[in-house]
Amino acid sequence: xxxxxxxxxxxxxxxxxxxxxxxxxxxxxxxxxxxxxxxxxxxxxxxxxxxxxxxxxxxxxxxxxxxxxxxxxxxxxxxxxxxxxxxxxxxxxxxxxxxxxxxxxxxxxxxxxxxxxxxxxxxxxxxxxxxxxxxxxxxxxxxxxxxxxxxxxxxxxxxxxxxxxxxxxxxxxxxxxxxxxxxxxxxxxxxxxxxxxxxxxxxxxxxxxxxxxxxxxxxxxxxxxxxxxxxxxxxxxxxxxxxxxxxxxxxxxxxxxxxxxxxxxxxxxxxxxxxxxxxxxxxxxxxxxxxxxxxxxxxxxxxxxxxxxxxxxxxxxxxxxxxxxxxxxxxxxxxxxxxxxxxxxxxxxxxxxxxxxxxxxxxxxxxxxxxxxxxxxxxxxxxxxxxxxxxxxxxxxxxxxxxxxxxxxxxxxxxxxxxxxxxxxxxxxxxxxxxxxxxxxxxxxxxxxxxxxxxxxxxxxxxxxxxxxxx
Amino acid sequence: xxxxxxxxxxxxxxxxxxxxxxxxxxxxxxxxxxxxxxxxxxxxxxxx
Numbered sequence: 001x002x003x004x005x006x007x008x009x010x011x012x013x014x015x016x017x018x019x020x021x022x023x024x025x026x027x028x029x030x031x032x033x034x035x036x037x038x039x040x041x042x043x044x045x046x047x048x049x050x051x052x053x054x055x056x057x058x059x060x061x062x063x064x065x066x067x068x069x070x071x072x073x074x075x076x077x078x079x080x081x082x083x084x085x086x087x088x089x090x091x092x093x094x095x096x097x098x099x100x101x102x103x104x105x106x107x108x109x110x111x112x113x114x115x116x117x118x119x120x121x122x123x124x125x126x127x128x129x130x131x132x133x134x135x136x137x138x139x140x141x142x143x144x145x146x147x148x149x150x151x152x153x154x155x156x157x158x159x160x161x162x163x164x165x166x167x168x169x170x171x172x173x174x175x176x177x178x179x180x181x182x183x184x185x186x187x188x189x190x191x192x193x194x195x196x197x198x199x200x201x202x203x204x205x206x207x208x209x210x211x212x213x214x215x216x217x218x219x220x221x222x223x224x225x226x227x228x229x230x231x232x233x234x235x236x237x238x239x240x241x242x243x244x245x246x247x248x249x250x251x252x253x254x255x256x257x258x259x260x261x262x263x264x265x266x267x268x269x270x271x272x273x274x275x276x277x278x279x280x281x282x283x284x285x286x287x288x289x290x291x292x293x294x295x296x297x298x299x300x301x302x303x304x305x306x307x308x309x310x311x312x313x314x315x316x317x318x319x320x321x322x323x324x325x326x327x328x329x330x331x332x333x334x335x336x337x338x339x340x341x342x343x344x345x346x347x348x349x350x351x352x353x354x355x356x357x358x359x360x361x362x363x364x365x366x367x368x369x370x371x372x373x374x375x376x377x378x379x380x381x382x383x384x385x386x387x388x389x390x391x392x393x394x395x396x397x398x399x400x401x402x403x404x405x406x407x408x409x410x411x412x413x414x415x416x417x418x419x420x421x422x423x424x425x426x427x428x429x430x431x432x433x434x435x436x437x438x439x440x441x442x443x444x445x446x447x448x449x450x451x452x453x454x455x456x457x458x459x460x461x462x463x464x465x466x467x468x469x470x471x
Numbered sequence: 472x473x474x475x476x477x478x479x480x481x482x483x484x485x486x487x488x489x490x491x492x493x494x495x496x497x498x499x500x501x502x503x504x505x506x507x508x509x510x511x512x513x514x515x516x517x518x519x
Contacts, residue, residue, distance in 0.1 A: 362504035
């Protein structure tokens, strides 16, 4: 890996360079396109690389700027969108070969807000088929490859979002997260990823996998970058009944204020069980660093998260099978075997079990918020139980083994889809094999600001985010 | 135990946990209380 002298390739730095006139939107887009042309044959971050559209948008922004018009804080910044976000003029595959199943009259609200703030779309990004899977495999569009180490998974399902940021193909990306699909690729690819509170970011115009568990969120190099994107993406939306009406706070206003006396909880149960020692040590080391920065770190016992894992899994299975029943009925052979098997698992869940799970979710969430956040302000856990696995080992597995391993890989992220709590994945070093490690910071509902502040303080103190993979 | 059997056993275990926990739910517990919990607007429902 090479080390950058400054944060010049972070989204915030690109935005600042453009604002200062040191970099034009066309130059920024050209630079990203050059990297994508050179390396995407290996990384496979894109499903649709929209070179023409990106350059057209960048030229328009330059013309507007010359005429004194500035769209917003992301003016000219190159970004990418998971290929389940509907954008005008581009197909949406949802990781399948059947985009005709996924047409929408409505553009993705979160994506539209980023573009209205001046961001330039480079295209649509690779993902696990139907967003069902934790590793980033895709038989139709190619398995996304980890920029830090060839032949290793990127994490999924927002595989292209994580890998593309890490590879320098764009400065930020939008992913979706139903059981960990933003945080897993962020952790595997060494970038920051945020699953916001349920309802903080509208899901309108994005493929639904599970009404109850889906979240959209940003991935980028730094917590500051993610704060910039969230600021634009978040907020009420008449097109999504689940979007919260709460006002969106100014995340950047408080991001530099430090974490003195913030109470950080390290779970004694569940989250450090069945986690590889190197990964667990990396997270504990990050906790010590937070302590140095003024946080008060305590060990604590949590209400058993396994209950919510089971509840969230059952709800997601029932909803995803219902949503994609037509596809499963009409073209089962067009789906990857592992994806088909996962959809089939949800077909025989009874209404009784599904409704009990929804009722339990409410009770478990109330209890978790009460019991945990009386004691601490932030929970700190690993994101992934092991570093990004080698594709060869994953491909050697049977369908059942593969799906079981996928379930284990997302067991540390899935509970927070159930609880609906905000969860931020932050890189915290590398394994001896050179693969990224990460911690997950989890906060009270709608307290994304504190998580971003914590992530920012940690990154400023450690500098892991300044490293880049050698492609 | 085959992988298929293992999968079935895991599913049965998951449903068993949910069944056991659901037995302790108050009658007034309903799915919408999840959003209320996030918005800080909800107290535990009465047990009756």
